[in-house]
Amino acid sequence: MSDLKRTPLYDLHVELGAKMVPFAGYEMPVQYPLGVMKEHLHTRAKAGLFDVSHMGQVIVPGARAAEAFEALVPVSLTGLKEGRQRYAMFTNDEGGILDDLMVANRGDHLFVVVNAACKGTDLAHMRAHLDVVEEITDRALLALQGPAAEGVLEALVPGVAAMRFMDVGIFGWNGAELWVSRSGYTGEDGYEISVPEARAVEFARALLADEAVEPIGLGARDSLRLEAGLCLYGHDIDTTTSPVEGNLAWAIQKARRKRGEREGGFPGAARILSELEDGPSRLRMGLRPEGRAPMREGVEIFASAEGGEPIGRVTSGGFGPSIEAPMAMAYLPAGTQEGTTVYGEVRGKRLPATVVPMPFRPSTYKR
Amino acid sequence: MKFTEDHEWLKTEGDLVIVGITEHASEQLGDVVFVELPETGTEVSKGDEICVIESVKAASDILAPLDGEIVEINEELADNPGLVNEDPLGKAWFFKMKLADASALEGFMDEAAYKDFIG
Numbered sequence: 388m389s390d391l392k393r394t395p396l397y398d399l400h401v402e403l404g405a406k407m408v409p410f411a412g413y414e415m416p417v418q419y420p421l422g423v424m425k426e427h428l429h430t431r432a433k434a435g436l437f438d439v440s441h442m443g444q445v446i447v448p449g450a451r452a453a454e455a456f457e458a459l460v461p462v463s464l465t466g467l468k469e470g471r472q473r474y475a476m477f478t479n480d481e482g483g484i485l486d487d488l489m490v491a492n493r494g495d496h497l498f499v500v501v502n503a504a505c506k507g508t509d510l511a512h513m514r515a516h517l518d519v520v521e522e523i524t525d526r527a528l529l530a531l532q533g534p535a536a537e538g539v540l541e542a543l544v545p546g547v548a549a550m551r552f553m554d555v556g557i558f559g560w561n562g563a564e565l566w567v568s569r570s571g572y573t574g575e576d577g578y579e580i581s582v583p584e585a586r587a588v589e590f591a592r593a594l595l596a597d598e599a600v601e602p603i604g605l606g607a608r609d610s611l612r613l614e615a616g617l618c619l620y621g622h623d624i625d626t627t628t629s630p631v632e633g634n635l636a637w638a639i640q641k642a643r644r645k646r647g648e649r650e651g652g653f654p655g656a657a658r659i660l661s662e663l664e665d666g667p668s669r670l671r672m673g674l675r676p677e678g679r680a681p682m683r684e685g686v687e688i689f690a691s692a693e694g695g696e697p698i699g700r701v702t703s704g705g706f707g708p709s710i711e712a713p714m715a716m717a718y719l720p721a722g723t724q725e726g727t728t729v730y731g732e733v734r735g736k737r738l739p740a741t742v743v744p745m746p747f748r749p750s751t752y753k754r
Numbered sequence: 755m756k757f758t759e760d761h762e763w764l765k766t767e768g769d770l771v772i773v774g775i776t777e778h779a780s781e782q783l784g785d786v787v788f789v790e791l792p793e794t795g796t797e798v799s800k801g802d803e804i805c806v807i808e809s810v811k812a813a814s815d816i817l818a819p820l821d822g823e824i825v826e827i828n829e830e831l832a833d834n835p836g837l838v839n840e841d842p843l844g845k846a847w848f849f850k851m852k853l854a855d856a857s858a859l860e861g862f863m864d865e866a867a868y869k870d871f872i873g
Contacts, residue, residue: 423810424785606784606810679788679835681808706787706810713788734790734806 394440395527395587403602411503413441416604423606427708430573430611434533435603436594439572443506444523444581445513448496455517456490456497461630461653463640467492472553472568474638476630477512482655482662483626484633485512487618491555491568498555498566500528500579502620526566527587532577532611534751535599540567540578543593547578552752560590572608574615574750613714614707616673616745622684623671623702623716629655631662632718634671634745639663667721669699673745674715674729680738681706681713682731688717689730692737698723701731707747714747715740756859757868758819763843764862767850770826771859773819774847775807775838778872783809786838789831791849796824798851805848807838819862821854 391414400407405416416438418426429435447456453464462475469492477485486505491498501509513520531540541548544558550569558565566581582590594600609619618624624633631639642648645660653659676682682704687697704715719729723742730737756764761779765772780786788808798804798818805816827849831837837846853859863871 418784422785427810610810679808679832680790680806681788681813683813706808708785708810 392441394438395584396438396440396591399588399591400438400602405602405604408605410605411441413503415441416602418604418606419602421601423604423610424708426601426603426607427610429601430533430575430603430607431709432533433599433601434531434535434539434577434597435573435607436591436600437530437532437603437608438527438591439530439579440527440587441503442528443499443501443503443509444526444528445499445501445510446496446521446523447499447513447517448519448521450495452497452517453492457643457649458652459513459516459654460490461639461643461656461659462490463642463649464490464492464497465649466640466642469494470555472555472570476624476635476638477509478630478653478655478659479626480654481626482629482658484620484624484628484630485509485626487620487624487635489568489570493555493557504621523581525584526581527584528579528581529587529591529594530571530573530577530579531594531600532571532573532575532603534576535597536575536577537753539594539597539599540580542597550578552576552754561586563590565590569753572615572617573611574617574746574748575611576751576753610705610708613703613705613716614709614746614748615750616716616747618671618716619703628671628718629659629662629667631659632667632669632671636663669718670721670723671702671716672719672723673743673747674701674704674717674731674740675743675747676713676715676731676738676740678738679706679713680733682715682733682738682740686715686731686733688719688740689732689737692730692739698729709748716745755865756862757865757871758862759871760817760819761872762816762819764819764859766859769856770850770852771820771822772847772850773816775816775842776868777842780839780842780846783807783811783814783838785810786835789835789838789848791827791829791831792824794824794827798822798824807835816848818851820851820858822851824849825852826850
């Protein structure tokens with residue numbers, strides 16, 4: 388693993404007994420001694436601390452940054468108020484998704500967080516279209532998620548409890564500047580906190596000192612986001628899926644749609660706008676397999692228990708520790724109704740599953 | 755008790771052999787969420803994939819350690835797959851089989867050899 392990068396928290400992960408695995412070019416903790424199942428349940432019951440420093444942190448400066456950035460995403464950014472964050476996706480000319488991301492309006496600049504695996508291509512893409520793009524390489528990124536997150540962080544960083552879901556703000560902690568957003572990737576209330584690299588371990592230890600907080604690895608991060616119905620780039624969405632097919636139309640504001648004030652003007656607008664009007668041919672949907680056998684990525688979905696061609700494929704699937712049952716996401720023909728029984732072929736056997744709305748478990752954001 | 759290189763344990767009970775997975779294997783798998791067992795009466799050959807274990811991480815197979823017939827399965831694992839993590843060497847046995855050749859057991863590792871094997 389010699390050519391893999393390490394986050395500023397690497398030594399702390401090892402000290403905490405993490406099992407380290409390669410992920411998106413980094414050595415990352417997949418689990419701690421608690422194990423995936425208990426880490427998942429702990430996050431839902433109290434608070435989990437995640438190291439997400441492998442993700443890309445980017446600043447796009449300038450008073451006109453929001454306007455310029457709108458040329459890359461189907462999302463309204465000039466309509467995004469200062470101190471607020473929004474989910475977005477970079478699209479390509481065919482209307483596929485290059486990456487999904489968070490964009491925050493911080494007054495005189497945008498703060499953008501992108502996926503680790505796409506960081507390099509995202510930066511090149513932004514630099515090809517925007518005047519100034521600054522990659523932040525001297526900050527770690529932590530996420531504190533779960534019902535106890537508010538109390539734990541407020542005790543260290545007074546003021547964060549007043550934030551609402553998708554608010555962003557700058558706070559001080561023992562002389563360090565923290566960039567805080569009230570958001571996450573678990574379906575829980577919580578925060579994502581950008582902290583100067585040199586202070587990251589000290590800050591993480593301060594959070595872990597609270598008995599409500601356990602360190603959580605990538606394994607539980609995946610089952611938490613899956614229960615919350617959130618997409619994993621490269622699996623549930625990619626360059627072949629449009630935002631509308633990906634069931635992400637909610638992220639495209641009226642202003643960018645047909646007859647909106649700033650209609651289109653982003654890559655792939657022709658396809659995406661027509662799919663918004665006429666509906667896509669396929670759509671990302673939730674599946675609840677009957678029984679306990681998980682349907683994992685790649686499982687083919689059929690309309691009937693025997694014969695026929697596949698109607699879709701699972702893009703993410705596994706066992707949901709909080710719902711105590713397997714769950715999956717799959718692309719299915721757009722007209723497929725909730726409650727329909729479909730069949731996933733697992734090890735040569737067609738097993739029934741019900742089409743269900745997502746999230747699989749209600750999210751608890753502080754709106 | 756004998757051990758295979760596929761991290762199964764084998765214990766004789768009269769003329770039957772009880773098969774499970776080792777503590778090391780259960781730790782490597784992580785939390786087990788689903789177990790699929792073979793049907794009793796199935797004739798199996800050494801190396802056949804006869805059980806599936808799904809953990810929170812991935813699916814793995816249990817291979818038939820030797821030629822023989824499955825005579826009993828542990829139904830409790832279907833309802834409570836977490837037993838594989840809680841008590842891999844005891845309550846979480848997978849199946850009992852009647853060996854085609856009982857002397858074939860001799861070739862497997864004993865506990866000391868298995869401990870060396872997993873390092």
